[in-house]
Amino acid sequence: MTIETIQKPETAAPAKQALAIADCDIHPSPKSVEKEVFPFLSKHWQEYYNTYGTLLRQPYQNGPAYPKGQPDAARRDAYVPDGGKPGTDLAFMQKQHLDPYNVQLGVLNPLKSGQGLQNPDFAGALCSAVNDWQIAEWTSKDARLKGSVCLPYEDAALSVKEIEKRAGDPNFIQSFMLIRTADPMGNRRYWPIYEAAAEAGLPLAVHAFGFGGASITGSGWPSYYIEDMVGHSQSAQNVVASMVLEGVFERSPKLKLVIVEAGFAWAPSLAWRLDRIWAQNRLELPHVTRPPSEIMREHVWYTTQPFEEPDRRGHLKDTFEWIGWDRLLFATDYPHWDFDDPSRIPLPPADEATRNAFYLQNARDLYGV
Amino acid sequence: MAKHVVAPVADVPPGAHLRVEAGGVPVAIFNLDGEFFGLLDRCPHMGGNLSEGIVIGLVESQKPGCYAYSRAGEIVRCPWHGWEFDIRTGQSRFDPSRWKARSIEVDVEDAQELQAETIDVAQEGDYIVVHL
Amino acid sequence: MGRNTFREFTEVMPAPLPGAIDCDLHPAVPNLKALLPYLDDHWRDMVEQRGVHELDSISYPNNAPVTARPDWKPETGKAGVDLDRVRKEALDGFQTSLAICNCLYGVQLLYTEDMAYAFARAVNDWMAAEWLDKEPRLRASIVVSPQNPDYAAAEIDRMAEDHRFVQVLLLVMDEMPLGRRRYWPIYRAAERHGLPVGIHAGSSYRHSVTAMGWPTYYAEDSAAQSQAFQAGLTSLITEGVFAEFPDLKVVLLESGFSWLPAHLWRLGKFWRGLRMETPWVDKHPFEIAKDHVRLTIQPRDLPADPAVFERVMAHFDSDEMLLFSTDYPHWQFEGDDALPAGISPALAEKICRDNPLATYPRLKEAMA
Numbered sequence: 070m071t072i073e074t075i076q077k078p079e080t081a082a083p084a085k086q087a088l089a090i091a092d093c094d095i096h097p098s099p100k101s102v103e104k105e106v107f108p109f110l111s112k113h114w115q116e117y118y119n120t121y122g123t124l125l126r127q128p129y130q131n132g133p134a135y136p137k138g139q140p141d142a143a144r145r146d147a148y149v150p151d152g153g154k155p156g157t158d159l160a161f162m163q164k165q166h167l168d169p170y171n172v173q174l175g176v177l178n179p180l181k182s183g184q185g186l187q188n189p190d191f192a193g194a195l196c197s198a199v200n201d202w203q204i205a206e207w208t209s210k211d212a213r214l215k216g217s218v219c220l221p222y223e224d225a226a227l228s229v230k231e232i233e234k235r236a237g238d239p240n241f242i243q244s245f246m247l248i249r250t251a252d253p254m255g256n257r258r259y260w261p262i263y264e265a266a267a268e269a270g271l272p273l274a275v276h277a278f279g280f281g282g283a284s285i286t287g288s289g290w291p292s293y294y295i296e297d298m299v300g301h302s303q304s305a306q307n308v309v310a311s312m313v314l315e316g317v318f319e320r321s322p323k324l325k326l327v328i329v330e331a332g333f334a335w336a337p338s339l340a341w342r343l344d345r346i347w348a349q350n351r352l353e354l355p356h357v358t359r360p361p362s363e364i365m366r367e368h369v370w371y372t373t374q375p376f377e378e379p380d381r382r383g384h385l386k387d388t389f390e391w392i393g394w395d396r397l398l399f400a401t402d403y404p405h406w407d408f409d410d411p412s413r414i415p416l417p418p419a420d421e422a423t424r425n426a427f428y429l430q431n432a433r434d435l436y437g438v
Numbered sequence: 439m440a441k442h443v444v445a446p447v448a449d450v451p452p453g454a455h456l457r458v459e460a461g462g463v464p465v466a467i468f469n470l471d472g473e474f475f476g477l478l479d480r481c482p483h484m485g486g487n488l489s490e491g492i493v494i495g496l497v498e499s500q501k502p503g504c505y506a507y508s509r510a511g512e513i514v515r516c517p518w519h520g521w522e523f524d525i526r527t528g529q530s531r532f533d534p535s536r537w538k539a540r541s542i543e544v545d546v547e548d549a550q551e552l553q554a555e556t557i558d559v560a561q562e563g564d565y566i567v568v569h570l
Numbered sequence: 571m572g573r574n575t576f577r578e579f580t581e582v583m584p585a586p587l588p589g590a591i592d593c594d595l596h597p598a599v600p601n602l603k604a605l606l607p608y609l610d611d612h613w614r615d616m617v618e619q620r621g622v623h624e625l626d627s628i629s630y631p632n633n634a635p636v637t638a639r640p641d642w643k644p645e646t647g648k649a650g651v652d653l654d655r656v657r658k659e660a661l662d663g664f665q666t667s668l669a670i671c672n673c674l675y676g677v678q679l680l681y682t683e684d685m686a687y688a689f690a691r692a693v694n695d696w697m698a699a700e701w702l703d704k705e706p707r708l709r710a711s712i713v714v715s716p717q718n719p720d721y722a723a724a725e726i727d728r729m730a731e732d733h734r735f736v737q738v739l740l741l742v743m744d745e746m747p748l749g750r751r752r753y754w755p756i757y758r759a760a761e762r763h764g765l766p767v768g769i770h771a772g773s774s775y776r777h778s779v780t781a782m783g784w785p786t787y788y789a790e791d792s793a794a795q796s797q798a799f800q801a802g803l804t805s806l807i808t809e810g811v812f813a814e815f816p817d818l819k820v821v822l823l824e825s826g827f828s829w830l831p832a833h834l835w836r837l838g839k840f841w842r843g844l845r846m847e848t849p850w851v852d853k854h855p856f857e858i859a860k861d862h863v864r865l866t867i868q869p870r871d872l873p874a875d876p877a878v879f880e881r882v883m884a885h886f887d888s889d890e891m892l893l894f895s896t897d898y899p900h901w902q903f904e905g906d907d908a909l910p911a912g913i914s915p916a917l918a919e920k921i922c923r924d925n926p927l928a929t930y931p932r933l934k935e936a937m938a
Contacts, residue, residue, distance in 0.1 A: 287773060288745075307797060311786075332832075339829075349635045376839075483842070537842075
């Protein structure tokens with residue numbers, strides 16, 4: 070039995086919402102890598118791509134071994150009417166998302182960028198090409214959109230080069246890594262990247278997923294997709310702990326860290342835990358001169374998607390206060406299925422200025438745009 | 439309650455579904471083996487259009503590793519976060535008593551009868567009517 | 571004004587109620603030699619001819635601060651090896667009526683499953699003879715070797731006959747997430763005997779403790795334990811351990827506990843739409859946790875402000891989940907300040923006595 074919709078539901082956008090927002094996590098993808106990204110790759114790398122594909126530290130060529138909850142991990146209604154995959158068409162993104170949701174600032178976080186490729190030279194070439202692609206296809210065509218400098222982070226020297234290449238370019242407002250690196254992010258092999266990002270005034274966004282190769286839990290690989298999804302929260306905690314306890318923020322005091330797509334409600338407990346462990350292990354950590362909670366309060370931001378959903382939304386009032394309203398950045402994760410609608414998240418009550426800051430001004434302040 | 443004629447029956451054959459607007463209200467119409475059901479086309483979670491979701495069967499389990507599949511075509515899964523709703527009742531699967539998609543009364547009426555009520559339709563055939 | 575010393579972090583708190591039940595006490599195996607009488611001839615021979623080293627996990631370096639509070643640490647050797655000191659410092663010191671011994675000697679970390687099984691048996695027999703026989707206030711967890719879950723189940727069956735053993739002990743990080751079906755013989759045996767499964771901080775180090783490799787500092791390993799508990803809890807719920815074993819309770823030992831509500835908000839959020847992947851999870855994960863999961867209160871991942879504990883308990887939405895523990899001789903607080911500041915007398919009573927009794931049915935036999 071074929072089940073199909075007779076008439077494509079009206080994709081005309083609802084009326085533009087009054088609330089102006091910054092969407093701090095949008096995922097564009099190329100409609101065609103050959104047409105859109107190859108122009109920025111050498112012939113050698115084009116041929117390499119066509120021959121080997123993108124080999125990551127994951128079992129399958131086409132995606133992770135946890136099939137997603139929806140095809141392409143996307144909203145089912147985000148496929149482009151002409152047949153394109155979600156997030157591949159600017160006009161459709163404008164019509165379905167940017168315009169009706171009154172997005173004043175949209176931060177692009179490309180996920181198939183060459184980050185984490187087993188071949189670091191290829192990673193360097195593809196990341197740079199994807200950065201060029203962001204300008205050509207997105208940021209040059211819609212002034213609301215700003216790009217992320219995708220870094221081939223397993224090679225610090227190449228990453229520093231890429232940051233220096235893009236520093237000062239108004240098309241980009243942050244540098245970008247994925248949470249699951251080959252070593253914890255505080256590890257000294259990555260320090261040159263942080264110094265360069267801090268010098269360039271580019272906050273460092275680190276996004277869920279990644280291809281470091283270690284299992285997502287310290288007890289091995291889970292069975293189910295839902296465990297993979299929830300695991301981003303633990304991974305993000307690992308990252309914050311590592312960055313703080315390795316003294317990255319002491320070494321690079323201008324560095325700003327944005328945790329993207331890992332939720333936020335875990336942060337207070339982690340801060341309290343790190344404070345306790347730091348205070349007890351000062352001998353091991355002479356390079357960390359302040360309580361971790363203070364360091365987090367000063368250097369770490371969190372995009373709120375996927376927004377946690379307690380039964381009693383009042384509980385999140387505590388969470389927001391513990392973290393600090395000014396550390397939280399609204400994001401939708403468009404076009405992914407676990408999309409947060411700005412008017413439907415269980416946001417705690419707040420005065421208008423605080424609400425507007427959460428939805429927009431915090432991002433403007435952080436990114437200086 | 440007002441009556442809204444939304445589509446000819448032929449537009450929604452068995453197994454199909456359709457989004458319509460009835461008096462400004464978006465309604466997802468489903469045809470389950472000739473019976474019509476309507477759900478408000480807004481997921482109670484965050485407002486996704488249920489009409490853009492996939493229609494599936496129900497998988498249940500008495501025991502980990504055992505999957506009992508039934509009611510093929512009678513569950514719609516929100517295109518966003520995947521909440522499952524019983525098309526017949528609107529109840530969510532994960533918490534039927536507390537979370538529901540709003541069910542909307544749907545009928546089929548003959549064109550001639552609707553004509554008699556002075557509702558503007560074509561001369562013949564059956565029409566899907568939504569009561570709101 | 572920074573809080574720069576450990577003392578400043580362990581805010582002034584009330585002592586536990588007299589008669590409290592301590593759900594996490596760590597008598598220590600002083601050395602492998604102490605276990606030799608409890609090994610059979612073959613394994614005793616192996617230990618001696620191969621020079622098997624001490625099974626001291628890196629989770630608790632012998633001289634690391636957390637491993638032994640300074641006033642509980644002897645001049646030489648490990649803390650927690652001397653029964654008289656345990657009596658004086660832990661049992662009398664906190665006026666506890668009963669204490670559950672969780673031995674952390676690293677039998678779970680060996681790769682050879684037969685050897686691990688032999689050592690687990692030896693640890694349990696040593697615990698019975700050297701501790702339980704000599705001190706009536708002590709109870710213990712059955713140490714098992716998860717390398718082979720069938721062996722572990724056999725050991726549960728053997729030791730469960732001794733009702734001074736009130737729990738089965740696992741470490742939170744092993745070869746696979748703990749909810750995986752591979753481990754179900756352990757849960758089956760525990761449920762059959764009415765024993766909770768205690769899951770303690772630590773690892774068999776089959777994997778790096780973080781999702782992105784091995785850390786640099788011991789502090790990072792410590793920090794990562796709470797993330798391991800989160801993932802472990804996800805696994806237990808998602809894999810349907812509580813669906814398969816509806817009478818089973820799990821106790822998370824030394825997890826930090828304040829992470830729990832935020833974690834279950836997230837897991838529950840996704841579950842609502844991903845139910846179809848694991849259809850045996852038929853209730854909100856938070857509801858499952860309220861029925862099946864308990865947590866000991868040391869360490870307390872809380873700030874100095876007592877009002878925060880009250881809010882965290884509101885987020886828990888249950889006064890039945892926390893269990894009193896000292897975690898002796900681990901250094902988690904100063905003096906006898908073992909309870910969270912601002913705790914109400916009613917909640918203190920629940921944490922110190924009611925909840926442990928409800929969680930460990932065998933403890934009631936002592937009370938009768």
